[in-house]
Every structure is written in structure tokens, then in C-alpha cells.
Amino acid sequence: MMQISAEEIARTLPISECIDVIEAAMKAVSAGSTLQPLRSIMPVGDGNAMGIMPGAMGEPPVHGMKLISLYPDNPKRGLSSHQGVMMIFDTDNGTPIACLDASELTALRTAAASAAATRALARPDSRALAILGAGEQADHHLPAQLSVRDFSEVRVWTRTHANASKFVDRHSGLAADIAAYQTAREAVAGADVVVTVTASPDPILEGAWLEAGQHINLVGASVASAREIDDAGVASGRFFADTRSGAEVQAGEYLGALKSGAIREAHLLGEIGEVYAGTLPGRISADDITIYKSLGTAAQDLAAGYEVWRRLTA
Ligand code: NDP
Numbered sequence: 001m002m003q004i005s006a007e008e009i010a011r012t013l014p015i016s017e018c019i020d021v022i023e024a025a026m027k028a029v030s031a032g033s034t035l036q037p038l039r040s041i042m043p044v045g046d047g048n049a050m051g052i053m054p055g056a057m058g059e060p061p062v063h064g065m066k067l068i069s070l071y072p073d074n075p076k077r078g079l080s081s082h083q084g085v086m087m088i089f090d091t092d093n094g095t096p097i098a099c100l101d102a103s104e105l106t107a108l109r110t111a112a113a114s115a116a117a118t119r120a121l122a123r124p125d126s127r128a129l130a131i132l133g134a135g136e137q138a139d140h141h142l143p144a145q146l147s148v149r150d151f152s153e154v155r156v157w158t159r160t161h162a163n164a165s166k167f168v169d170r171h172s173g174l175a176a177d178i179a180a181y182q183t184a185r186e187a188v189a190g191a192d193v194v195v196t197v198t199a200s201p202d203p204i205l206e207g208a209w210l211e212a213g214q215h216i217n218l219v220g221a222s223v224a225s226a227r228e229i230d231d232a233g234v235a236s237g238r239f240f241a242d243t244r245s246g247a248e249v250q251a252g253e254y255l256g257a258l259k260s261g262a263i264r265e266a267h268l269l270g271e272i273g274e275v276y277a278g279t280l281p282g283r284i285s286a287d288d289i290t291i292y293k294s295l296g297t298a299a300q301d302l303a304a305g306y307e308v309w310r311r312l313t314a
Helices: 006-012 015-030 102-121 136-146 161-171 184-188 231-235 244-250 252-260 272-277 298-313
Strands: 002-004 040-045 048-057 062-070 082-090 096-101 128-132 153-157 178-180 193-196 215-218 238-241 268-271 290-293
Touching: 002 298, 006 096, 006 102, 006 298, 015 102, 015 136, 015 268, 015 272, 015 298, 048 298, 062 102, 062 298, 082 102, 082 298, 096 102, 096 298, 102 136, 102 215, 102 272, 102 290, 102 298, 128 136, 128 184, 136 153, 136 161, 136 193, 153 161, 153 184, 161 178, 231 252, 238 244, 238 272, 244 252, 244 268, 268 272
Parallel strands: 002 096, 128 153, 128 193, 153 178, 193 215, 215 290, 238 268, 238 290
Antiparallel strands: 040 048, 048 062, 062 082, 082 096
């Protein structure tokens, strides 16, 4: 069995090349050809948790499980907030084929998934990108988003302004016009695509700030008790999720808006894989606000992990 490090993952599967892998996986999810039991999240004290995510793909022939510790304060210790391993097995003979670093794999596949959603839902003429949050996910989302639209301007906001400035310094080579903003509202005004990648439990994005034609990727909240956009924001857009089954129990934004009566169940139009397959309309008009709710799925980990292993063993 192969042991695959974070560095090997990053070197072997660049984000821009992971986007098609994830799009294909999400089509398979929506076509019903994968197995994805609902993930379990087990609290382990002090606000930390352990996530257990099993799954199986039909094509490629791989199944497996991600075991991941979620430690939100880890960045203060210089560690990723996601620590863990992804075990993948050959479905033809049941043997384990690789154990991959789950921190890098998670960041890679999540950013690739958002980029695929932007590619499908954002206006083709999108030029300004706003990123709310400046941690590990933001670091991966920036190059991923840049690879699917011709952005000429990048704005970043995070709770701690000094971290937004550090983000700008880290990525100044990727975009000519990249700037740190003092408020989320200013960063979002006039942006064509907005990405939320914070660990905030409460909304950092308000519906009142949204403008016609924007596309929003909601990525940071992955449990029912957390949300990054308010009810008005959820209600304002054509709303898609990575999986319907996950969104119905773990998407805090959708569940909160349902509970308050701001939306009804039908507001969740369907899964992003249906949009990729052409069976569900995505953006209908240039003025639509479109929203992609990302919770993350085992199929994304399996597909990206398998592709890394396949390239390394080819
Ligand atoms: P990091 O710890 O590297 O970065 C966290 C970011 O969130 C920082 O910008 C931080 O701001 C901000 N933040 C933290 N707490 C708050 C708060 N209370 N209010 C406002 N902002 C806050 O985490 P990652 O980048 O790795 O992950 C970001 C989020 O994405 C996490 O919640 C994670 O669980 C989620 N995630 C979702 C996935 C999916 O598939 N949808 C997959 C992987 C992660 P500051 O500048 O102050 O540090």
C-alpha cells in the first residue's frame, strides 16, 4: 500500500487539473452511481471534532474512508485545522491501495469543487472575485477560481485584517490586482463571484449586500449549527447543493432559512451534479444570483485520491 504525502498530492494533481475530476465525480453522485452514507461527526471536546466519511464510487473502482480531526484553533499552532488520513481500496479485489494525507486532499478537492461550480454557474464575463476568509481553504480557492474565470481583480476580507494583508502578500504573484478589504461588505460590493471560506458559526455575508448577477460559493460552514450567509441571502438566489441528502441535514444556511420561513423546501433546486449533467438549469439569466452550497462529499475525496494514486502508479 502506498503512503502519499501532502507534498506528493500537491505536486501530482494541480488544482486546475482536479476540477474536471471533481465535476465527473459530482455527476456520478447525482446519477446515483456512488454510495455515500451520511458522514458522522463526533465531538472530542474543546470545540474539536472527528469526522468519519465513508464512500464508494462505481467508476473509478474505488471505495474507502476519510478519518479527519477538525481542530479550528490549530492554525494558531501552525497546523492545519484538518488533520487526518484517507484510505482508498481497490473495489475489484478489496485491497487497500493508498493512504493519503487528508489535510491536503480536503483542501484540494474542496477548492476544485467550488471552481467547478463557478465554471457552471458564474457569468462568463465575471471579472471581480471576493474571498471572505484567508486561511488554508482561501489559499487553495484563489488559484482554483483563477483557473475557471478571467478575473482581473481579487478582494480578500477576513476577521483579522492583518491576515488579509498576509494573504495578499502570499498571493501577489497570482493576480495583478489583489487587495485586502476592511469589511466584508466592501469586498462584496461589485464582485461577480464571492467565495466564503471562514470557520464562522454566524453569517459574515448578508443578503442585503448581494447584487444581481453574482455567484456565491458557500464553503466554510459544514455543520447544521454554522452558517455564513443570512436568511435573506439564501432566499435571494437560485440555490444548489453538492448533495441534497447532505444539505437536508447539515447545511446550516438552508436549514436556518427553512426554519425561519424565509424559504420552502423547493428553494433547494437540486444538486450541482445535475447542473453539470445538463438535467437541471443552472444560471438562467445574467441577473440571477446563483448560490452553491458546499458541504463536501466522500466521492470528491475518493475521486481526487484515486487520481493522485493513478498518476503516481501509471
Ligand atoms: P483556517 O483555520 O485555515 O481559516 C479559517 C478562516 O476563518 C480564517 O480566515 C479565520 O479568520 C476565519 N474565522 C475563524 N473563526 C471565525 C469567526 N468566528 N468569525 C469570522 N471568521 C472566522 O480554516 P480552513 O481555511 O481550513 O477552513 C475554513 C472553513 O472551511 C472551516 O470551517 C472548515 O471546516 C470548512 N471546510 C469546508 C469544507 C467543505 O467541503 N465545504 C472542506 C474543508 C473545510 P482569521 O483571519 O481571524 O484567522
